Amino acid sequence: MPNAVPAAGHRLPAPSSLICYQTLPPGCIAFLVKDDYSAPYIRAGEWVVVDTTDRTARVGDVYVIHWDSGGRNLCQARHSSKMWQPDGKTPCWHVGSxxxxxxxxxxxxxxxxxxARAHGAIPTWRGGWTEGPLNLDHLESKLVGAVIGLYQPTFDSPLRIAG
Known part of the structure; x- marks a missing residue:
């Protein structure tokens, strides 16, 4: 990949590693991250490169998922805990931040x-989210593609857009 360099200052959970792309590879799109549910690995205001040809669910990999509501989010695929696994059947999946x-x-x-409730307010939960259980076929039908890197057309500017 001649247009890619390691993402300076970024560390992701193994086995994932992101590289910076100056141009989008074939079959890829850029997706603007609008929330901090993937922080500190991927932050609001960063663009990720999504390989739309790769919708195969793998435990621990990061994807863009398309919800029935029309929204999209970054998510990490996980096998569901034992309580969600029906005996003798294919494992169920969860996705989450x-x-x-x-x-x-x-x-x-x-x-x-x-x-806060004593004062008539409720603080916003910012600790993450999860969705599931999902069977493999249903999960893969919702995946837009696998996140393979960060999109940064010029390396001399910060990875985050001004916001």
């Missing part, structure tokens, strides 16, 4: 929510 929260972060949010 790269960002997850620890028990301590969740407990702190619950406490904050309780305090």
């Amino acid at each position: 790269l960002k997850t929260s620890s028990k301590e972060e969740f407990d702190a949010w619950l406490k904050q929510t309780e305090e």
Whole structure:
């Protein structure tokens, strides 16, 4: 890939690695990330390169998923926990944000929510999301493609767009 270089300063969970592309490879599209549910690996304002020819679900890989509502999000594919697996059948899948929260972060949010309710407000949950269970065929029908890199037409500018 002559137009690709390693994404400086970016670390992703193994086995994923993103490279920066100055031009989009054939079969790829650019997708603007609008939320921080993939932070710190991929942040709001960054563009990712999505290989639309690769919609094969793999545990741990990152994809753009298309929802029935018409929206799209980045997601990571995961096998569902044992409680979701029907005996003797193909494993079920879940998708979710790269960002997850620890028990301590969740407990702190619950406490904050309780305090906020006393004042007539509820804080927004920012600790991640998950969806499923999904069977493999249904999941793959919803995937736009696999995220293979960051789109940065010029390397002399920051990876994030001004926002």
